[in-house]
Amino acid sequence: MKHVSRLRFDFTQTYKELWPQIYKFIYYKVQNKQEAEELTQDVFQKVYKQIEKNNISENKIKAYLYTSARNTVYxxxxxxKRQPNVIMLEELKENGLEPSAKKESIEDNILVEKALEQLSETERKILKLRIIEGYKIDEVADMLDKPIGTIKSMQYRALKKLKNRLVEGGYFNE
Structure with missing residues (x-):
């Protein structure tokens, strides 16, 4: 049995083969393209450093990468969770956002967030991936491991639910 620590040059090949899979695994959990890329890179760096310390067999490197990816996400x-999610008034002013001028915008955002919370987690993921992240239907279907037709119908229903919630909340008239 070959050990990875003696096959350092093979790590490049492992990286090329497994990077897309590890990225997809992490992306599914964090739902943010940039964060998924950064975390995937961190995982490969951690594993590369651990190769010398641990006696990892070549046939177990994939499992080791997935375990490391899961732990990194967690x-x-x-x-x-430990970091407060508070925006200070000074930060708003520095970014050109006067609180009094943006009160209505903030209220609108709160209304939209409440409407989104009423959707299922899958519906929120689909809308986020399609509308915010800009992924195509087939890409979202691959990420969520669902048929394209299912994604289309779920997106349609989610948008319809969202619109109804926003109309009920007075965000806009029908």
Whole structure:
């Protein structure tokens, strides 16, 4: 059995083969393209450093990468929970956002967020991937491991639900 620590040059090939899979795994969990890329890179760096310390067999490197990816995502979530999610008034002013001028905009955002919370998690993911991240239907279907037709109908229903919630909340008239 070959050990990865003796096959350092093979790590480049492993990286090329497994990067897309590890990225997709992480992206599905974090739902943010940039964060998924950064975390995927972190995972490969951690594993590369661990190769010398641990005796990882070549046929177990994939499982080791997935375990490391899962743990890295969980660590990120834990760190995020510990950080306060507060925007200071000074930060708003520095960014050219006067609180009094943006009160209506903030209220609108709160209304939209409440409407989104009433959708299922899958519906929110689909809308986020399609509208905010700009992915195509087939890409979203691959990411969520669902047929294209299912994604289309779920997106249609989610948008219809969202519109109804916003109309009910007085965001706009029908």
């Amino acid at each position: 660590d990120t979530w834990r760190k995020r």
